[in-house]
Amino acid sequence: MKTSSTKILIIEDEMIIGANISLQLTKLGYEVIGIIPRGEEALLFVRENKPDVILMDIRLKGKLDGIETAQRIQQEYNTPIIYITANADEAHFNRAKSTRPHAFISKPFKKLDLQRAIELTLSRIAEGDDTKSSAKNIASSPYKLSDAIFVRHHEKMVKIIISNIHYVEAERNYCRIYSKDKNYLLVLTLKDLDEKLPKKHFIRIHRSFIVNVSQIDEVGNTHVIVAKKTIPISKTYKEELLKRLHTI
Missing domain, CATH: 2.40.50.1020 (LytTr DNA-binding domain)
Structure with a gap:
């Protein structure tokens, strides 16, 4: 699967962390189209740029946290979301689960964790695109x-x-x-x-x-x-x- 055409948006309010994630994704061959620190800004960015995958920090500063931002995005788009969180308690997990994310990554995470989460997400996207193919359904x-x-x-x-x-x-x-x-x-x-x-x-x-x-x-x-x-x-x-x- 080619990764160079996959556009990934990072929504993360700690810019150092966002930059580090962006660097790792670039090394893996993905195209990072933005690092957005606030949910409100992310909504506008998604409408204009339509990313293929979103990496979303659950705890964002501002009026909208990551889960609320994901809910707003999903009202308009079916963009796959991977949550990044340093707080994986039951309450946050249950709230986040309602948005049907493709994966969770807990901070601090390794490059391999990030790579696997995205590869699995892209694999699910590919399978979804071919649901009319019986051969594909059997293979999945x-x-x-x-x-x-x-x-x-x-x-x-x-x-x-x-x-x-x-x-x-x-x-x-x-x-x-x-x-x-x-x-x-x-x-x-x-x-x-x-x-x-x-x-x-x-x-x-x-x-x-x-x-x-x-x-x-x-x-x-x-x-x-x-x-x-x-x-x-x-x-x-x-x-x-x-x-x-x-x-x-």
Whole structure:
């Protein structure tokens, strides 16, 4: 995917931070079309310049914070928004979640965090542009074989042997598959992935976790252990899990 034609707007009231983000994006090959410190100014800028992606600081000085600015922008445009925040508390997250952002990046962040968030966003945009293509729709979701699934990873379809998958963890609007040798970040919610994975092998045990039943080593009162990882289990899912394990 070419990045040079991707126009990114930074809305950040700390200009040193904004300049640093701009430098990193430029090195990655993106076109930064502006660094705007106030929400009110950003609204006008978006109307005139129509960015492809917006990096939005949640806490902006002025009349509008980042979330309110995002809401105003979304009233007119469907521009993907990636939030940047030093305050990821539950209240701010729930407010921000209502604007359906494509990603969150917590300050301080690494260059790789920024790169991955934008790549995932662009990947989702590309998939949205081709929703009428059945081949594209298949490629964006896990494709099942009897002993493996294919998932989209870095613009390729990668085969993962089911017996090698340990568990899946939700990461807000994405989810990550942890397997024996590697992990894979998918542009898919945990709920959507749960509907696509073969029920014979997988079970959801928590709002944030799906596990491979064959990989469970231990079941406690409030957790299971999979590949030395302690994973919480919700009461609502525990009964179904115990049925699947044929406990005696």
